[in-house]
Amino acid sequence: MPEAQSCPVTGAAEPLPEYPLPRAAECPLAPAPAAQQLRAEKPITKVRIWNGGTPWLVTRHADQRALLPDPRVSDDDLDPGFPYVNAHRAEIAPMTPRLITNTDAPEHTRLRRTVNGPFVVKRIAKMRAPIQKIVDDLIDQMLAGPKPADLLKAFALPVPSLVIAQLLGVPYEDHDFFQRSSSLVLDGSAAPEEARRVSGELAAYLDNLLRRKTADPDEDVLSEMAGRVQAGEMAHAEAVSMGVAMLIAGHETTATMISLGTLALFQHPDQLALLRETDDPKLIANAVDEVLRYLSIVQTGVRRVAKDDIEIGDVVIRKGDGIIFDLHAANWDPEVFPEAERLDLTRPARTHQAFGYGPHQCLGQNLARLELQVVYGTLYRRVPTLRPAAAIEDLEFDHTGTTYGVHSLPVTW
Amino acid sequence: MRVELDVPKCVASGQCVMAAPDVFDQRDDDGVAILLQEHPGEELLDDVREAVAVCPAAAIRLVER
Ligand code: HEM
Ligand code: SF4
Numbered sequence: 001m002p003e004a005q006s007c008p009v010t011g012a013a014e015p016l017p018e019y020p021l022p023r024a025a026e027c028p029l030a031p032a033p034a035a036q037q038l039r040a041e042k043p044i045t046k047v048r049i050w051n052g053g054t055p056w057l058v059t060r061h062a063d064q065r066a067l068l069p070d071p072r073v074s075d076d077d078l079d080p081g082f083p084y085v086n087a088h089r090a091e092i093a094p095m096t097p098r099l100i101t102n103t104d105a106p107e108h109t110r111l112r113r114t115v116n117g118p119f120v121v122k123r124i125a126k127m128r129a130p131i132q133k134i135v136d137d138l139i140d141q142m143l144a145g146p147k148p149a150d151l152l153k154a155f156a157l158p159v160p161s162l163v164i165a166q167l168l169g170v171p172y173e174d175h176d177f178f179q180r181s182s183s184l185v186l187d188g189s190a191a192p193e194e195a196r197r198v199s200g201e202l203a204a205y206l207d208n209l210l211r212r213k214t215a216d217p218d219e220d221v222l223s224e225m226a227g228r229v230q231a232g233e234m235a236h237a238e239a240v241s242m243g244v245a246m247l248i249a250g251h252e253t254t255a256t257m258i259s260l261g262t263l264a265l266f267q268h269p270d271q272l273a274l275l276r277e278t279d280d281p282k283l284i285a286n287a288v289d290e291v292l293r294y295l296s297i298v299q300t301g302v303r304r305v306a307k308d309d310i311e312i313g314d315v316v317i318r319k320g321d322g323i324i325f326d327l328h329a330a331n332w333d334p335e336v337f338p339e340a341e342r343l344d345l346t347r348p349a350r351t352h353q354a355f356g357y358g359p360h361q362c363l364g365q366n367l368a369r370l371e372l373q374v375v376y377g378t379l380y381r382r383v384p385t386l387r388p389a390a391a392i393e394d395l396e397f398d399h400t401g402t403t404y405g406v407h408s409l410p411v412t413w
Numbered sequence: 414m415r416v417e418l419d420v421p422k423c424v425a426s427g428q429c430v431m432a433a434p435d436v437f438d439q440r441d442d443d444g445v446a447i448l449l450q451e452h453p454g455e456e457l458l459d460d461v462r463e464a465v466a467v468c469p470a471a472a473i474r475l476v477e478r
Contacts, residue, residue, distance in 0.1 A: 069471050113425060113443040120444040121427035350432070351466050359424045361469035366427055 019047035019057060019324060020299065020399075028397055029264055029295065030341065031328035035059055039329045044315050047324070051090065055083035055322030056315075057301075059329035061336045061353065063312060068325060068358030072308040075360060077102045079305040083322030085402070099241065100363065104307075108359055114234055115242055116363070118167060118221045124366045127167070131374045134162045139382055148389035148412040155379075156258035156409075157183045160251045163371055168206070168243055169213060169220025178205070182247055199244075206243045210236065221246075250364045253297065256405035257368070258375050261291045263395070263409060265380070266388050268343045275345070276380045284377040287345040288369055291376070293352035294343045296328035299404040302356050327353050385413045415476040416461055418448040422472035432467055433460035446472070 021032035038045055039059035047057040058064055067073050076082065077093045084090040096102065100112045117123070142154045149155075161179045170178050184190050185199045210222050214230065217223035225239040265272040275287055302325040310317040317323060331352045332340035355362035362368070380386060389410035396407040416436060425444035429437040435457055438447045453461060465473045 065471075069469065109424070113445070116425045116444040117442050119427070120425075120439045120441060121430040122439070123441075350463060357469050359470060361424070361426055366431070 016046055016048040016054060017057075019049050019055075020301070021047075023399070028392065028395075029260075029267065031296070031326070031332050035326050035329040036332065039333060044313060044317075049083055049322075049324075050086060051084070053081075053083055053322055055081075055303075055324050056317055058323060058325050059333075061330040061333040061351075064325050064327075064330045064353060065357055066312065067310070067323065068302070068304075068356070068360075070310065070358075071105065072306060072310050073304045073323060073358075074104050074307045075102055075108070075304060076104060076307070077303075079307075079320070081320040081322050082305045083303050083324055085300045085303060097238070097241070099245070101245075101360070105359060112359070112363070114228060115225075117224060119363055119366055121366055124370055127163070127367070128370060128374065130166055131163055131371055132378070134166070135159060135374050135378050136382075138162075139379065143383070143413070148410045151262060151409040151411045152255065152259045152406065153183075153408070156255040156262075157251070159258060159371060159375060160254035161247070163254075163367070164247050164250055167221050167367070168209075168246070169218055169222045170209065174205075178202075181205075182251055202247070203240060203244055207236075207240045210239055210243070246364065249362075250368065252401075252405070253403050254368050254371055256297050256403045257292065257295070257372055259409045260295055260297060260405050261372070261376070262379070262386075262411070263388070263392070263406065264291060264295060264343060267392070271343055271345050272380060275376055276384050279377070279381075281373070281377075283345065284373050285369070286347075286349060287376055288372040289352060290343065290345050290347060290349040291372075292354040293331045293337065293349045295404075296331045296352070296354045297403045297405065298327055298354070298356075299399075300402050301326045302360075325353075325356075327356065383413045386411055387413065414455065414458060414461065415452055416448060416450075417474040417476060418446055419470075419472045419474070420445065422470045424470045424472075426469050428467040428469065429464040429473060432463040433457060436461055437464060 017034055021034040023032050024030065038057065043060040043063055044056055044058050046054045048054050058067060098107065100108055103111060138155050138158055142149055145154065158179055161182045162175060165175050165178045181198045181202050185195050185202065190198065210226055213223040214226040217226060222243060225234060225242065228234040229236050229239050278284065304323045306317045306319055306321045306323060308319050331354060334340055336351065355365040389412040398405050398407060423446045425439065427439050427444055429446055430439055436449055436453050438449055439445065440447060461475055465475050
């Protein structure tokens, strides 16, 4: 009927919010204002993404905790309803082998248990002394160099790459190569071609190292995986991809928590003073979780698809619907974190979801926490005059990467 | 107080060990949780509560008495 076309149904004209939602320029460390508003008014609501898809956006802490461990909420990125982060991710999904990052229980449980050994809390705790040495040496080098310095390049990126080198079992004489190549691939400064070449070199390097560890095992993750390959529990190629995945997943994220975390502390001098003056491991550990909560750097949201109808609150998520969990919005949910906009290193912060929640919660979280505890507990005490060498307005933020960070952080002391 | 651990649900994250090391441990090879004591003393109540709150798999239950 022709008239019907010119008479829009009430409400249908209201456009869906476009996700990701933009941050406010004047509050670069806070979640997008619209995400906070949705959490208060429409905590589970549809949004529109880059490919025209209309997944649900879940913003409340409690709803994320209810849904993320639910077996109907799936990480299967071959499902046509899966809300891909971008075109590149959509393109590579069918070519990606099944890994912990795209499977559900029971497959996910099996895969994850084969790689989890090195991340067991007691084993990670043994890395404290080697991490302390890495951090101390890098601070020495930075202090001996020119100032102002870029904290990201001089300190924040090398820490996780040297720690992962140690965890994997990269011999000391190769640390330089490993650190230079992984930074080049990850800091975004290289041209795409160059980045591709260097990441190929890194994979080839790990492939070769895995062979050497098979013949001559040591006490490290690659040797352990080599053992599993020999026992037939894992394919050689799987072990190499796992090594590369640990490097990629743990490098930029941890580096960002060091650089952006330092920026957040610069913005809160009273909180920075707490860290500068303490050696209480409990306060330092809590500070790490609070900064994780406050910044919630994984800005693309956790992506899932419904494998069945799910009733929650007053909505029904249909089988095949995509679901996005905005971690920053949940971590600023005033029902769980009163005055969430305050960075308060002494508040109970442990139930934040900066590492996600449910079976896919970050594999490297215990390692990341330890690295950050050593960094936050050392850097500001050893360099008490550490301060910004650029105004926050002049910093360039990365709004499109998986993690929200700064391209550089000029500091002086 | 009585604590229940649902082992098949456990995703081996170790968060319970960080929160309540006197009540939970992890298997060395794959990190699956081990319940060290089913009836911890009252002085461990806060630790156990935190373990329940941080477990990403909702695999721990506190049966209070
Ligand atoms: C502060 C630093 C880090 C942050 C904020 C972070 C954040 C996250 C988040 C939010 C997820 C969940 C993704 C999802 O549910 O789909 C995740 C998963 C993962 N992370 Fe991290 N991460 C960090 C450090 C690390 C480190 C150091 C490693 C390894 C050495 C690592 C390895 C992984 C892996 C392998 C997964 C996939 C787990 C799975 O799907 O089962 N991450 N991370
Ligand atoms: S916190 Fe939960 S999932 Fe993690 S090891 Fe303990 S019981 Fe398992």
